[in-house]
Amino acid sequence: MELTDFFTNYTLRTITLGTAVLGAICGMLGSFAVLRKQSLLGDAISHASLPGIALAFIITGVKNDNLILIGALISGLVGTFWIKGIVKRTRLKNDTALGLILSLFFGLGMLLLTFIQKMPNANQAGLDKYLFGQAATLVEEDVWVMATVTGISLIVLLLFWKELKLLLFDPDYTKTLGFNTRFLDILITSFIVLAIVLGLKTVGVVLMSAMLLAPAAAARQWTNNLGIMIVLTSILGAFSGVLGTAISASQDNLSTGPVIVLVAAAFVAISFVFSPGRGLLFREIRIRRNRRELHLRKTLTFMYHIARDHEEISHPHAIKILNNFHGFSRKSLTKLEEQQFIKLNGKEWALTKKGYNEAEAMYNKMGTTHD
Amino acid sequence: MKEKNYAIKIDDLTVAYNYKPVLWDIDLKIPEGVLMAIVGPNGAGKSTLIKSILNIIKPIAGTVKVFGKPYKQQVDKVAYVPQKGSVDWDFPTIALDVVMMGTYGSLGWIKRPGQKEKKQALEALEKVGMLAFKDRQISQLSGGQQQRIFLARALVQNASIYLMDEPFQGVDATTEKAIINILKELRHAGKTLIVVHHDLQTVPKYFDWVTFLNVKGIASGPVRDIFNDDNLTKTYGINYKVAVNK
Numbered sequence: 346m347e348l349t350d351f352f353t354n355y356t357l358r359t360i361t362l363g364t365a366v367l368g369a370i371c372g373m374l375g376s377f378a379v380l381r382k383q384s385l386l387g388d389a390i391s392h393a394s395l396p397g398i399a400l401a402f403i404i405t406g407v408k409n410d411n412l413i414l415i416g417a418l419i420s421g422l423v424g425t426f427w428i429k430g431i432v433k434r435t436r437l438k439n440d441t442a443l444g445l446i447l448s449l450f451f452g453l454g455m456l457l458l459t460f461i462q463k464m465p466n467a468n469q470a471g472l473d474k475y476l477f478g479q480a481a482t483l484v485e486e487d488v489w490v491m492a493t494v495t496g497i498s499l500i501v502l503l504l505f506w507k508e509l510k511l512l513l514f515d516p517d518y519t520k521t522l523g524f525n526t527r528f529l530d531i532l533i534t535s536f537i538v539l540a541i542v543l544g545l546k547t548v549g550v551v552l553m554s555a556m557l558l559a560p561a562a563a564a565r566q567w568t569n570n571l572g573i574m575i576v577l578t579s580i581l582g583a584f585s586g587v588l589g590t591a592i593s594a595s596q597d598n599l600s601t602g603p604v605i606v607l608v609a610a611a612f613v614a615i616s617f618v619f620s621p622g623r624g625l626l627f628r629e630i631r632i633r634r635n636r637r638e639l640h641l642r643k644t645l646t647f648m649y650h651i652a653r654d655h656e657e658i659s660h661p662h663a664i665k666i667l668n669n670f671h672g673f674s675r676k677s678l679t680k681l682e683e684q685q686f687i688k689l690n691g692k693e694w695a696l697t698k699k700g701y702n703e704a705e706a707m708y709n710k711m712g713t714t715h716d
Numbered sequence: 717m718k719e720k721n722y723a724i725k726i727d728d729l730t731v732a733y734n735y736k737p738v739l740w741d742i743d744l745k746i747p748e749g750v751l752m753a754i755v756g757p758n759g760a761g762k763s764t765l766i767k768s769i770l771n772i773i774k775p776i777a778g779t780v781k782v783f784g785k786p787y788k789q790q791v792d793k794v795a796y797v798p799q800k801g802s803v804d805w806d807f808p809t810i811a812l813d814v815v816m817m818g819t820y821g822s823l824g825w826i827k828r829p830g831q832k833e834k835k836q837a838l839e840a841l842e843k844v845g846m847l848a849f850k851d852r853q854i855s856q857l858s859g860g861q862q863q864r865i866f867l868a869r870a871l872v873q874n875a876s877i878y879l880m881d882e883p884f885q886g887v888d889a890t891t892e893k894a895i896i897n898i899l900k901e902l903r904h905a906g907k908t909l910i911v912v913h914h915d916l917q918t919v920p921k922y923f924d925w926v927t928f929l930n931v932k933g934i935a936s937g938p939v940r941d942i943f944n945d946d947n948l949t950k951t952y953g954i955n956y957k958v959a960v961n962k
C-alpha cells in the first residue's frame with residue numbers, strides 16, 4: 346500500500362477510520378473491564394451475541410446489518426445480565442457464571458448458524474463473517490455510528506468520572522456514600538456491550554475481547570494515573586486499528602481483524618518488557634544496578650575499616666590485602682576511582698577524603714539501624 | 717431511653733449468604749458517644765454486621781436505625797473504614813486522591829472536588845501523619861500507611877458515626893498508638909466509634925464499650941461491667957485464654 350492510496354482510495358479510508366474509532370472506544374471502555382477485574386466479561390458478552398445475530402436473520406429473513414446488530418445487542422445484554430443475576434442469586438462464582446453463559450450462548454449461536462446454512466436463502470446470509478470479522482465490509486455509515494457512540498460514551502465518562510473512579514477502586518465504599526452503584530454498573534456495562542457489538546462486524550465474536558483488553562493491559566504498564574491510562578488506552582487502540590489495517594491492506598489474503606488484534610498484542614508484549622516503571626527489562630536493570638552498588642559500598646566499608654587504623658586516611662595500602670575480601674573485583678576498584686572515592690596507584694590503593702567521609706556515614710547509618 | 721439517643725439501634729437482624737445464616741436475630745443498641753469494640757472469633761460475622769449497618773448487604777430480616785432513621789437517610793452522618801484487604805492497592809492513583817474520595821458523598825452526583833475539598837483532604841492526611849506521602853502511588857505504601865490513608869478518607873467525611881473494620885490489622889505499635897489517639901480524640905468530640913477489634917488484651921485500655929458477637933449477639937455494654945471471663949468464654953469457647961495469651 347502506498348501512502349497516497351489512503352487519500353485516494355475511499356474504501357481503504359473508510360476501513361482505516363472505522364478500525365481507528367473502534368480501537369479507541371474499545372480501549373476506553375476496556376480500561377474499566379480490566380480495572381474491575383472483569384477481563385472475561387468481554388469474552389462472554391461477545392460470544393453471547395452470536396445467537397442474537399442468527400435469530401435476527403431467521404426472524405426477519407433478510408440480511409440487514411443494522412437489524413443483525415440490534416439482535417446481537419439484545420442477546421449480548423441478556424447474556425450479561427444473566428451472568429450478574431446468576432452471581433447474585435446462586436452460589437456460583439463469577440468466572441463459573443461467565444464460562445457457563447459463554448458456552449451456552451455460543452453453542453446455541455453455532456447451532457442456529459448450522460440451521461441457517463440449510464435454509465434456501467443460506468448463501469446470501471454470509472453470517473460467518475461475524476465469527477472472525479470482515480473489515481472490508483465497513484461502510485461510511487458504520488463509521489458514523491461508531492463515532493457517535495464513542496462521543497456519547499466520552500460524555501458519559503466525563504460526566505460521571507468521579508463516581509466511576511470511586512466505583513472502580515472501592516465499590517462498597519461507593520455505596521456507603523449514597524451513590525447508586527447499580528445504576529453506575531448498568532451504565533458502564535451497557536456501554537461495554539455496545540462497544541463489543543459495534544466491533545463484531547470488524548473483528549468478530551471470537552477475537553473481540555482482545556480488542557477490549559489488550560490496549561488497556563498495555564497502557565496500564567506505562568502510567569499510574571487513571572486519566573492518563575484511559576487516554577493512552579484509546580490512543581493505543583486507535584493506533585492498533587490503523588496499523589493493523591495498513592498491514593493487512595499491504596498484503597493479499599490477510600484479514601484485518603486478526604491483524605489488528607496481533608498488533609495490539611504486540612503492544613502488550615512490548616509494554617510488559619520495556620515500560621520503565623513495571624517492565625521486566627527495567628526491573629532487571631534496577632536489580633542489577635542495586636546489586637552492583639551494594640557491592641561497591643561493601644568494598645568501600647571494608648577499606649574504611651583498614652584506613653581507620655591509620656593516622657592518615659589516605660595512606661596507601663596494597664591491593665593484595667583486599668584479596669581476602671569477598672565481593673572485591675578489579676572492576677569495582679575502577680568504579681570506585683571513577684567516583685573519586687579512592688586513588689589507584691600501581692598495586693596500591695588509598696582512600697580519598699571524600700571516600701572516607703562517605704564510608705564513615707554509611708558505617709554509622711548501618712550501626713544505628715542494627716542497634 | 718428514647719430511641720433518638722441511640723446512635724445505632726438494631727432489631728431482630730438476621731443475615732445470610734446463600735441461605736446459611738451468618739448473623740442470627742441480633743438486637744443491639746449503641747449509645748451516642750461511645751468508643752466501642754466488636755469482638756468475636758474469625759467468621760463470627762463482625763464484618764457482616766458492619767456491612768449490614770451500612771446497607772451494603774441486605775438482611776433477610778430485621779431493621780437498622782441510625783439516629784432513629786434508616787441508613788439511606790443518614791448517609792452523610794456515617795463514615796466507613798473497610799478492611800484494608802478489601803480493595804486492590806495496585807489501582808492507578810495516589811494517596812491524596814484516595815483521601816479526596818471522602819468528600820465525594822457531600823459533593824453528590826457529577827460535581828467535582830475543588831480547592832476546598834483538597835484542603836480538607838490535606839488536613840486529614842496531616843492528622844494521620846501522612847502528609848509527606850500525599851503524592852505517593854498507593855501501591856507503594858506499606859500496609860500500615862494504607863490503613864492510615866483509609867482512616868484519613870473517613871476523617872474527611874466529618875461524620876458522627878465511624879464504623880471501622882480492623883483498623884489495627886498489620887500495623888506496628890507506633891501506628892496503633894497514633895490511630896487510637898485519633899479515635900479517642902474523635903470520641904471526645906462527641907463522635908460514636910464502632911471498631912472491629914481482634915486483640916482482646918487491649919480492649920479495656922482502648923475502649924469504653926464492647927459488643928461480643930458470635931453469629932448471635934452475646935453481650936453488649938460498658939467494658940468495665942461486661943468484659944469478663946463469662947462473656948469471653950461464651951464468645952470464644954473454653955479456649956478463649958489461648959486467644960488472649962496468643
Ligand SMILES: Nc1ncnc2c1ncn2[C@@H]1O[C@H](COP(=O)(O)OP(=O)(O)OP(=O)(O)O)[C@@H](O)[C@H]1O
Pocket residue numbers: 733734738756757758759760761762763764765
Ligand atoms: N461474600 C460472602 N459469601 C459467602 N459467605 C460469606 C461471604 N462473606 C462472608 N461469608 C461468611 O460469613 C461468615 C462471617 O463472615 P465475616 O466476614 O462477617 O466474619 P468476621 O467476623 O468479620 O471474620 P474475620 O475475623 O475473619 O474478619 C463466615 O463464615 C464467612 O465464611
Ligand SMILES: [Mg+2]
Pocket residue numbers: 762763764799881
Ligand atoms: Mg472481618
